[in-house]
Amino acid sequence: MAQTVTPGTSPEGPRPSYMYKVVLLGSMSVGKSSLAYRYVRNDFRELLPTVACSFFTQMLNLDEATVKFEIWDTAGQEKYQSVCHLYYRDAHAALLVYDITNKQTLSRAKLWLEELEKRFLPNEIVIALVGNKTDLAAEREVTTEEGEEFAQTKGLLFMETSAKSNHQVNDVFMGIVQELLRREKEKASKPFPHGRSTVDLRASEARTRCC
């Protein structure tokens, strides 16, 4: 499913390299850009509202593989969503971000999930539900259990984070990478899995980037 950049030819050894496209989705000001910024630059600051989409990359050297993340940080305002679907096309993973101090943003994350379910086959994309702003626990409107339960019923990864105090931000992305790599392995060990034709189709299709 991932675009393999240089399979097994890295000078360090026979580790495969993968490129994964990750997209951040969620309401306005839940902290999508701050999560990306914390993850890529390990810093936190007040950020301007994202217009359309910001783009980051991050390299990961893991024991089992080299992974390059292509991170697409989208604007939360619905007005921009006319262009948004262009960004999550061909994504390998999605972070559905909500703000634990604002219940509405969880509902919005659920709508995003419906949208993704329409556009991707089950298991075609790794999805994580992320409750951000744990540093504002005093103003919490969504309990951990509520997020967790929803994630469980839908088969999503789940984590609560704080981009501000650097709580579990790395862990979210690591969780995603591990799930993606696990799926790679699963695919490799089952040479003719059910639904293989879908994978073939995607692989033979010239990978055209869209916005």
Place this chain on the structure above:
Amino acid sequence: FQGYLPANVDRRESTLQRKRKEYFAFVEQYYDSRNDENHQDTYRQIHIDIPRMSPEVLRLQPKVTEIFERILFIWAIRHPASGYVQGINDLVTPFFVVFVCEYIEEEEVENFDVSSLPEEVLQNIEADSYWCMSKLLDGIQDNYTFAQPGIQKKVKMLEELVSRIDEQVHRHLDQHEVKYLQFAFRWMNNLLMREVPLRCTIRLWDTYQSEPEGFSHFHLYVCAAFLVRWRKEILEEKDFQELLIFLQNLPTVHWGNEDISVLLAEAYRLKFAFADAPNHYKK
């Protein structure tokens, strides 16, 4: 003055007074409705976005926050077709700073305590900023209505224009699968405010105001000149990811008036060569 004042100098002062009065009548009429159910989302978002604005100016002073909130809320209520769109908040800043600078030295602006200005002066600045922003947005309202057709169209036009003026750059972007929408959407949505320092934006917009359709039509040529300005760097970059990161973070931090003057001169040249010849747009 964004063409909202009459050409006749004698009538200016009275028009200005009338417009200011009119603005504060709007405030009286609408501002209390900001916590009503149907408006509270708009107000809430404006309230959240203002502290997140360009950190170069007068940031987080309570007085400034208050004024910006009122200007943006009133505009959103009076323009229900577009309503408040993130990015519009940026557009108030240049006008506000220019008007404040009439009362202080330009160098002071970053540390200046706005509340030290007399209340009446502040009110005039607020009303004038509102009308200037309104007038500006009137010319580009389809940028901010549903699905932002104005922006989509302008990005497309930019692409066509660039393919005519610098085919090599255009092909290079195309080869590396970089789409204009991925970087130029923001150029249109925020009128290059996010791409250059505020002092440059003010200089740039000053020229836009003196051009017919400056903020819509002429802006396109400026964007084309702006892109081609980086042709060397663009052509050296051979990787989609690096290209996009470069285009979304152009190194303009140290730009000054001179850079904008060069950019404008190039834009005028392009306009002269390509304007009113729509076939030049097309392949």
